[in-house]
Amino acid sequence: MRVLVIDDSRAMRSILSKIMSEIGFDVVAAAHGREGLERLREDDGIGLVLVDWNLPEMNGYEFVQAVRADPAYDDVRLIMVSTETERERVLKALDAGVDEYVMKPFTRATIVEKLAFLGLADG
Amino acid sequence: MVHEEEILQIVQSIWMSILDLEIRLDSSADRRLREGGGRTLTGCVQLTGDFEGAALLDCTGKLAQRVAGVMFEEHPDALSIAEVQDALGELTNMIAGNIKPLLSGSSRLSLPSVVEGADYTLIVPGSKALLQVGFTCEQEPLLVTLAERCK
Numbered sequence: 274m275r276v277l278v279i280d281d282s283r284a285m286r287s288i289l290s291k292i293m294s295e296i297g298f299d300v301v302a303a304a305h306g307r308e309g310l311e312r313l314r315e316d317d318g319i320g321l322v323l324v325d326w327n328l329p330e331m332n333g334y335e336f337v338q339a340v341r342a343d344p345a346y347d348d349v350r351l352i353m354v355s356t357e358t359e360r361e362r363v364l365k366a367l368d369a370g371v372d373e374y375v376m377k378p379f380t381r382a383t384i385v386e387k388l389a390f391l392g393l394a395d396g
Numbered sequence: 397m398v399h400e401e402e403i404l405q406i407v408q409s410i411w412m413s414i415l416d417l418e419i420r421l422d423s424s425a426d427r428r429l430r431e432g433g434g435r436t437l438t439g440c441v442q443l444t445g446d447f448e449g450a451a452l453l454d455c456t457g458k459l460a461q462r463v464a465g466v467m468f469e470e471h472p473d474a475l476s477i478a479e480v481q482d483a484l485g486e487l488t489n490m491i492a493g494n495i496k497p498l499l500s501g502s503s504r505l506s507l508p509s510v511v512e513g514a515d516y517t518l519i520v521p522g523s524k525a526l527l528q529v530g531f532t533c534e535q536e537p538l539l540v541t542l543a544e545r546c547k
Contacts, residue, residue: 284482288414377490
């Protein structure tokens with residue numbers, strides 16, 4: 274399966290891409306929500322998206338709303354990976370349609386645990 | 397009110413989870429940064445809403461390169477200035493994001509900005525330092541400041 278990593282930080286994209294590659298995913302990346310949507314439209318092999326909340330151009334919440342509004346992406350799993358750690362933000366993201374929420378900082382084990390919960394990795 | 401112990405826990409958690417580096421409190425970090433005379437970097441994330449202010453992360457150029465090297469898995473000397481600034485900005489973002497729930501009310505985070513140079517002062521207009529916590533990582537000083545805009 275291919276995973277799309279969306280984060281405006283090149284360092285964070287590097288960290289997440291390495292973890293996901295080691296787990297066995299093919300990785301593509303984008304720097305903001307609008308670029309992420311373009312990647313998703315171009316590549317029907319993407320089955321999972323890791324998206325940050327605070328992004329330029331189109332933020333992660335708006336990206337999630339756009340993806341969940343399009344039935345073509347019903348099977349795409351969404352995980353928000355964010356520094357936004359308040360309960361209200363997590364609930365808002367879940368209401369918008371994310372499947373899991375990972376708070377920064379995270380460990381590799383946390384990512385694996387969330388993927389395992391979605392049936393996308395061995396726990 | 398945010399306490400020094402809470403900042404310590406946030407910074408140690410980030411350093412252990414993301415960087416796998418040890419970091420400890422160092423009350424001389426501010427002086428060492430000011431008197432060091434070399435290149436330093438400051439990451440800044442502004443907070444707006446019920447709390448108005450900013451979270452700032454100051455460190456030496458050497459430490460910024462070291463942590464960026466860990467995040468990019470590259471030798472520190474092989475990194476571009478943009479990559480070092482990006483890494484420091486993301487660390488500042490994580491610190492600000494984890495401080496935010498400790499503040500009263502609801503606030504929003506700005507995207508991080510980073511300044512770099514020698515003998516400069518970054519001023520968040522109309523604000524004062526609410527809390528400043530110094531650290532040492534690999535013998536290099538690092539300073540976390542929470543500034544609040546004066547009302």
